[in-house]
Amino acid sequence: MLDRTDDVSIAAENWLSEFESAIAKPDESALKKLFHPESYWRDVLALSWHLQTINGGDEILRELKVHAIRAAPRDFAIDPDRAAPRPVTRAGTVSIEAIFKFETAQGRGSGILRLIPDAADGNRLKAWTLLTALDELKGFEEQLRSARPRGQSYSRDFRGPNWLDLREASAQYADRDPIVLVVGGGQAGLAIAARLKQLRIDTLIVDRETRIGDNWRKRYHALTLHNQVQVNHLPYMPFPPNWPVYIPKDKLANWFEAYVDAMELNYWTGTEFESGSYDEADGRWSVALRLADGAKRVMRPRHVVMATGVSGIPNLPDIPALKNFTGTVLHSSQYDDGEPWKGKKALVIGTGNSGHDIAQDLHSRRADVTLVQRSSTLVTNIEPSAQLAYAAYNEGTLDDNDLIATSMPLVLARRSHVMLTEQSRNLDKELLDGLTRVGFKLDYGDGGTGWQFKYLTRGGGYYFNVGCSDLVASGAIKLIQFEDIDSFVADGVWMKRGERLAAELIVLATGYKPQEVLVRKLFGTDIATRVGPIWGFGEGQELRNMYTRTPQPGLWFIAGSLAQCRINSKYLALQIKAIEEGLLPRSA
The missing domain is CATH 3.50.50.60 (FAD/NAD(P)-binding domain)
Structure with a gap:
């Protein structure tokens, strides 16, 4: 892999030049030499008018040939107003990353190219990922790209609006x-x-x-x-x-x-x-x-x-016996402040962000709180673990970082988040061990992909710890499993082990439909x-x-x-x- 800035830039410029020549015809044999066998092309409207990701060199070539003739992409060049080409590590792979600009028949776009060596072809640098994203339509640019609107003239009509x-x-x-x-x-x-x-x-x-x-x-x-x-x-x-x-x-x-x-x-x-x-x-x-x-x-x-x-629309779980409870039942969307519940007993059903935050708020108002877990939950400390996914935003420009976020194909995004989740588990080991000891059921997302993919697939199922997990681990906030509840009664719940757990408030932190x-x-x-x-x-x-x-x-x-x-x-x-x-x- 190249290290010097000049060499990195030249490698990216050469690839873009060859790509532009090959796509103009389009020349299948020339294009084939430019893409790594493990390659990904994400097009965001620029060539296909769709948001789509294509995996694999052969599939990419087929799609490029279909769209290149209509879109007529051209004028590919490193964008001098963006971060310069550089070596980076994405999804555990070191690559040369370059931000470029280009035009099509109808618009102007930005893209990101990542090059890695192909060991099967003498370590020739080839595209590992390619993003082509539409920025604007020719003739229909955003107003902010034009001169400031004059608005009303300095010569005012005092009787007009x-x-x-x-x-x-x-x-x-x-x-x-x-x-x-x-x-x-x-x-x-x-x-x-x-x-x-x-x-x-x-x-x-x-x-x-x-x-x-x-x-x-x-x-x-x-x-x-x-x-x-x-x-x-x-x-x-x-x-x-x-x-x-x-x-x-x-x-x-x-x-x-x-x-x-x-x-x-x-x-x-x-x-x-x-x-x-x-x-x-x-x-x-x-x-x-x-x-x-x-x-x-x-x-x-x-x-x-x-x-x-x-x-x-609140998701209200079907709990037939809940009608037996004569205290107050609130969905989390109705909960505002724990002060009215000072000194009283509360059950919070649900262990996502809202459930934990509401339980902690009630505890801070000196309510006696029990958290009720319905299903396993991912827990990660808000710092530094939950912020690892946003590390890129700590440097560089917002526009560059938004483009980088857009450029990651799903396969590599999953790979990245598996690595981040493992890193988080190591950072949070003491907390997670403490939760396990009190019977809290943990998970780390489908295939270990962590909280971000829980959000993208379910919209929840995780908690960013800002202190509630520590209270649960210490016993300051009690924990029970929903499956251990036998029934709801007028003043709380009966547990299967034969004891009554009193409550005056039940909060359903059970999300939305x-x-x-x-x-x-x-x-x-x-x-x-x-x-x-x-x-x-x-x-x-x-x-x-x-x-x-x-x-x-x-x-x-x-x-x-x-x-x-x-x-x-x-x-x-x-x-x-x-x-x-x-x-x-x-x-x-």
Whole structure:
């Protein structure tokens, strides 16, 4: 492997030059020499108009030949405004990593190339991974890439509308419907609406909460984000440099309000999306909204973006005997503060992040807390273990790190997270041994892939320890297994071993129903069946129906962490813009 900076850059430049020549024809024999037998190509809209990952040299060649003629990629070059080519270690493999730029017939893109030697071909450097990602559409660039808008002239019309008048009129939609209706005003909704705004797509966000940011503000009192501030910026407006490493929920909620105002996003609070039906001939939705004052409004947008994150429908497990309990039962979404439960006995059912945090909050208010485990749970200390996955964001630019995150194919991402999980287990050994001693059931994800893949497949099943695990291990917070409960009674539970465990509060930290349930409720069975599963990985190597065209034209989904929403909102917005400009069909 090359070490000198000049040699590394030359190797990357030579590969890109050969690739451009080979793909222009396309020349199968020349392309074959450029890809390692173990190689991966992830294309994010640039050549295929899909989010897709292709594994193996032969498969990559077949796909490249199909898409290269239409897309006409060219002008591949190392991007001088990005991190310079360098040796890196990704998924345990040392490679030369280079960030490049290129153009296609319709757009401009960025990519990442990683080269490794092919021992079967005299250690010739060949592509191990290749990312090609669309950044912008020619002729339809984002507004922020243009000169600042003049707005109102310095020569003012004192009798005409001012900026605030125009903003309020725009947000009222008195004489028009939006092109895009975004359902949900959390980080997903804000990110996609901000991207669409910059692409000049008329977009309205609707959210059932009464105030922007309430989807964070109304969560339990002690909540802060579990990953660090440098990972979590929204598009275009990074958090100020004086912000804390872990952002408190109310601080984030207030930022959401400021973001909507600063980015001039149209946002209706207190608005419930009740139903939607699609007119195939007209290519529009008919959606029913219930407004804050109880009035109804029917709109006909061309696109509906579901940005509700989890469905918002609490998952209430079927526990028939729970009706016997005469105390207070709350779902975790209803829990706010432990102060009213000071000196009282509480059971918290569920051992994910919410269950642990609520148990710890109750304990801090001097409640007598028992944590009830229903299934094995991954536990990792919030520092340093849980932050290992974000190590790249501690250096370099946000744009570079987002592109690096986008570039990792699923196979290698799994490999990386197996290694990180093993590292975490070693770092957290003392804590994990303590939990095992008190009977806590641990797991490390499917195939040892850790918390990140639990999130991507299940949306939960893990806990970032900020102290609750230590309390459980010490016995300060008691632990029982759900399977050891015989029945619920008026004042608590009877255990199978014949003792009563008293309780005045039961908190169900049992998560939420999947998105498919919400789709069926809002759009009906036919559309839900047509769309199919949402989130998680199916037979392909991309999240199902996320950030891309779905089998239902005009229906889109975006969800995830702030980082996921920041990254993928760009690609979702580009697809909507391409459809609106006639560059892309409505259906995948």
